[in-house]
Amino acid sequence: MGDRSDSVEMNLVTQHQVTQVKMPRSRGADRVSVTELFLIFVFDVVFALIKFYLEVKLVRHYFDEDHFSYGCITLAIMLLPGTLEFLTYTWFKCCGPDPMAWGTYLWWVGFS
Numbered sequence: 786m787g788d789r790s791d792s793v794e795m796n797l798v799t800q801h802q803v804t805q806v807k808m809p810r811s812r813g814a815d816r817v818s819v820t821e822l823f824l825i826f827v828f829d830v831v832f833a834l835i836k837f838y839l840e841v842k843l844v845r846h847y848f849d850e851d852h853f854s855y856g857c858i859t860l861a862i863m864l865l866p867g868t869l870e871f872l873t874y875t876w877f878k879c880c881g882p883d884p885m886a887w888g889t890y891l892w893w894v895g896f897s
Contacts, residue, residue, distance in 0.1 A: 840859065840863055843859060844859050844860055844863075847859060870893075871894060874890060874894060875890075875894070877890075878890040
């Protein structure tokens with residue numbers, strides 16, 4: 786290994802040749818900058834709320850236009866990930882290899 790602050794050296798083996806590659810190391814890998822926090826907030830919170838708003842608006846539009854099958858299918862697609870997560874944690878609580886405590890189960894069920 787070379788100087789830890791500048792780069793990380795890696796040995797890549799391709800066929801019969803060994804190549805040394807230096808990859809740049811990020812500064813302050815143990816700290817999160819304000820810019821990174823802002824980007825995380827925008828992409829994980831703001832965009833998720835916008836997506837949820839548009840999906841609800843779409844379902845309402847389907848029901849207002851008497852397209853009940855499209856509205857129900859869209860709702861089912863929206864609810865599928867949370868339902869599967871709920872069923873997974875319920876199975877782990879009841880008969881999983883390492884049954885979890887009630888507090889952990891209720892925590893995960895509340896967020897699924």
